[in-house]
Amino acid sequence: MGATTVLVRTNAMVIPKNMITTANTTKSGCQRKCGNLTIPYPFGIGYNCSFPGSYGFNLICNTSYNPPRAFTSVDGFGDILDITETQTTVRNTFMATLCYDSQGNEISPSGEGLVDYLDIGSSPFTISKTANKLTVIGCNNYGVFDSSGGYIGDHLRVGCISLCSKTEPVPGSCLGGCCQASIPFGSQNFALAVHGISAGGDPESCSYSFYGKLGSFTFGGASDLTRNNFDVVRNKILDQVSIVFDWNVQLNTSCKKVKMSNSSINPYLCQSNTRCIDTAEGGYRCSCLPGYEGNPYLKPGCTDINECIAGPNNPCTTFCVNTPGSFICFCSDGYTGDGLSSGIGCIRITDKSSFLTIAIKIFTIDELERATDHFNEDRILGKGGQGTVYKGMLSEGKIVAIKMCKVVDQNQCGDFVNEVIILSNIxxxxxxxxxxxCLEHETPLQVFEYIPNGTLDHHIHSPSSEFQITWRMRLQIASDLAGALAYLHSSSSIPIFHRDIKSSNILLDDKYRAKLSDFGTSKSVAIDQTHATTRVMGTFGYLDPEYYQLGQYTEKSDVYSFGVVLVELLT
Known part of the structure; x- marks a missing residue:
């Protein structure tokens, strides 16, 4: 047989340009930068330069600073220090303070006082629960973060107590005279408070409670706790500490809702070659599909990355063909392999009888989206560790099962390629x-014949009260499975070890005849090869004990797993 041409879907080795670094960062004719800060749409400076769906995206560039600083229209925000695809970092202006005079009486030497507030409701921002921490510095004081925006009432609160021992607080640490607490929830408003543990405090001392980016403040030790240094410490906090906010295009909505209500008044912002992401904050954002780059919020949308012109970073060893959102590596005649620089590359064929070829149809993503109503959740047949299976109807009316693989690393991408190679030869x-x-989607897609009656595992272990498989059916299923294994081991052009025989990988057709599935971990071997030495893979309970101990898989290992399925059928 001829050399294998392996079609593979992988991440590009060139660095995609995102909404910050791409050429079309802003709307046409709008200001790209304010000082050192790049302003990506949906943010914008000036008339008709930002997304009108939220007032928080409209920025003002204050040129009285050198360099100029960008401010949002949200009340109380400091200047914006950074904008990424998911977050905005803002200079902190919120702090609660408490000082004691020479008699230990409480005083408030500045405008902050014991409590400070922030309320950013109706903006696109939420306080990041992962990037920030509550910090309290002082002796025998406690600080509170209240997510309500008010201090009294039944609200979500987090706090910590800052104690001073006989040992002097150590600068740079947060062990004595300092404490920190994580906030396990996001919010659009909060109140900060600082209080003494008991009446009266250390004379001529001060305490501070503030919320900000983890690592942005360095505690100065005992000198930060004296009243004489109040202005120095207060200014240090305001100058050093920033707050990180998560941003959404819109909050209190979802991708499904905004698509359905798309209009000129409330437009859906995700452009071509993008995906809509429902966020944990209860809103949505847009992102370029893998293999594409650009600003997903601006027309014409994200554009294809040509991985094949990456120079020394070319992902292929020999031949590279760019495709929409991906690329294809292939080898010259007389060579086989995945063709990838990061994979096995191309290997000269010395024994042509030990290789397989691919001859299957390549579907477009448009075909499969139409077949599944854009991968509607109502079309889901099942979910598993390898991905999600959808029921679909092709344009000619044929019912199919479409598997969306859950590729998270190169190994799982290899499982996809392996399954395509083996099943295309069976x-x-x-x-x-x-x-x-299909290779055009962010994760690989496989199209199988539709098997209507689910898995053998379901019928054995979760039988329906209305229908149960009979003994005659069970014996026929056992015979079918034995025939499939005999074919794989002895009758196919190249012997194949399945390596994951189990009842959940056996499907039942309309006549309850067995169909063996899931060849992601299967392995083809040379005709005269008796075993394959591999990393132990499979499902416990079905795993051949000798294979588990020695790491050598033989056709008898498949037969052992088949025996376990027989026990399930007969008991």
Whole structure:
């Protein structure tokens, strides 16, 4: 047989340009920078330069500073220090303070006082619960972060107590005279408070409670606690500490809702070649699909990355063909492999009888989106560790099962390629048929024949009261599975070890005949090869004990797993 041409979907090795670094960062004719800060749309400076759906995106560039500083229209915000695809960092202006005079009586030497507030309701911002911390410095005081925006009432609160021992507080640490607490919830408003543990405090001392970016403040030790240094410490906090906010295009909505209500008044902002992301804050953001780059909020949307012109970072060892959102690596005649610089590359074929070829249909993402109503949740047949399976109907009316693989690393991408190679060379009535695949989506997609009656595992372990498989059906299923294994081991063009025989990988068709599925970890071997030495893989309970101990997989290992399925069928 000829050399293998492996089609593979991987992440690009060139660095994609995001909404900050791409050429079309802002709307046409709008100011790109304010001082050192790049302003990406949906943020903007000036008339018709920002997304009108939220007042928080409209920025003002104050040129009285050198360099100029950008401010949002949200009340109380300091100047913006950074904008990323998901977060905005703002200079801190919020702090609660408490000082004691020479008699230990409480005083408030500045405008902050015991409590300070921030309320950013109706803006696109929420306080990041992962990037910030509550910090309290002082002796025998406690600080409170209240997510309500008010201090009294039944609200979500977090606090910590700052104690001073006989040992002098150590600068740079937060062990004595300092404490910190994480905030386990996001919010659009909060109140900060600082109080003494008991009546009266250390004479001529001060305490501070503030919320800000983790690591942005360095505690100065005992000198930060004296009343004489109040102005120095207060200014240090205001100068050093920033707050990180998560931003959404809109809050209190979802991708599904905003798509349905898309209009000129409330437009859906995700452009071509993007995906909509429902966020934990209860809103949505847009992102370029893998293999694309640009600002996902501006027309014409994200554009294809040509990975094949990456110079020394070219992902392929020999031939590279750019495709929309991806690329294809292939090898010259007489060579085989994945063609990837990061993979096995291209290897000269010395024994042509030990290699397989691919001959399947390549579907477009448009075809599969139409078939599944844009991967509607109502079309989901099942979910598992390898991905989600959808029921679909192709344009010619054929019902199919479409598997959206859950690729999170190169190994799982290899499982996808392996399954495509093996199933494209198999033709047996008791093995599920692979109809094709799609490489244009952010994760690989496989198209299989539709098997209507689910898995054997479901019928054995969660039987329906209305229908149960009979003994005759059970014996037929066992015979079908034995025939499939005999074909894989002895009758296919190249012997194949399945390596994951179990009842959940056996599907039942409309006549309750068995169809073996899931060949992601399967392995083809040379005709005269008796075993394969591999990392132990499979499902405990079905795993051959000798394989588990020695790491050598043989056709008898498949037969052992088949025996476990027989026990399930007969008991």
């Amino acid at each position: 033709n047996h009535r008791n093995i599920v048929k692979l109809l094709g695949c």
